[in-house]
Amino acid sequence: MTGTSLTEGRVRSADGTIIAYERSGEGPPIVLVGGAFNDRSTTRALAAALAPNFTVFGYDRRGRGDSGDSGDTAPYAVQREIEDIAALVGAAGGAAHLYGLSSGAILAALATAAGLPVTGLALFEPPFTVGPHAGSRRPIAGRLAELLAADRRADAVECFMVEAVGLPAEQVRGMRQQPMWPGLEALAPTLVHDTTITGDGGLPADRLAAIDVPTVVVDSTASPQWLRDATRATAEAVPGARYVSLEGGFHEVPPERLAAELRRGLIG
Known part of the structure; x- marks a missing residue:
């Protein structure tokens, strides 16, 4: 600053x-x-x-x-x-x-x-x-927890981006090659927190x-x-x-x- x-x-x-x-x-x-x-x-x-x-x-x-x-x-x-x-x-x-x-x-x-x-x-x-x-979102905290327990952070990020944010799967797969992706994976465990909040x-x-x-x-x-x-x-x-x-x-x-x-x- x-x-x-x-x-x-x-x-x-x-x-x-x-x-x-x-x-x-x-x-x-x-x-x-x-x-x-x-x-x-x-x-x-x-x-x-x-x-x-x-x-x-x-x-x-x-x-x-x-x-x-x-x-x-x-x-x-x-x-x-x-x-x-x-x-x-x-x-x-x-x-x-x-x-x-x-x-x-x-x-x-x-x-x-x-x-x-x-x-x-x-x-x-x-x-x-x-x-x-209304009713269009299915809770995904459990699915994310399963992916993270299997050390599949990239898949957890993709799941969140598609299911919670609403981005096309093809677009998210392309994002995996971008410089920001490792930072997203680093924060992946906290996606369970966010999806618990949104339910x-x-x-x-x-x-x-x-x-x-x-x-x-x-x-x-x-x-x-x-x-x-x-x-x-x-x-x-x-x-x-x-x-x-x-x-x-x-x-x-x-x-x-x-x-x-x-x-x-x-x-x-």
Whole structure:
């Protein structure tokens, strides 16, 4: 982060897992919750864009980067990741905004609904399946676990890309030759975490209705319609939430554009 002071830290979650984070910027705290194939390095561009207005906490979700593996302490459960966020909010001073991307958006929403001291919530394209897409996703966490137990990481990545993301199998097979592929394989074990969070894709309307903090829900104009429908449905399920579409690419918006919207939505 050029021109931005960056400090690293560690915090211990409730089950003893060590969660690594980095802190930058000045202002009200915000914790960035990444999605599949994300660690704190993938949120740095957004963190840099937010740093003039927020104290930003980017972290490695458990099992990624420098954070501990949930298998070191107990079998994976979504509640453990909510406890990780609680520990980070504690490190941020006891209350913080949350921003979540994709499966991380679902996780951030569930953490807020569970009553964590969240002051504002921003969600980017939570991958629920709603409307005509409802019921189209089959849970694949078990299948991924089988592939990973057999040390078939490449096949696990392909399974996730095809079944969860919706990319054509031919396109994913071509990706195996690209420089990014080894990094995807390195994070493959955590795909079980993400697919456990998303489950069958159903929108948890009752839990979303429990969110009582200012909320902005964002999608990209270039994302597939099922993701945009999910984003709108999420905003409709959260009381008082604001739905915003921003010009961007597939499942992403340029960091400066997204940061500007988060500033408006969370601190005015």
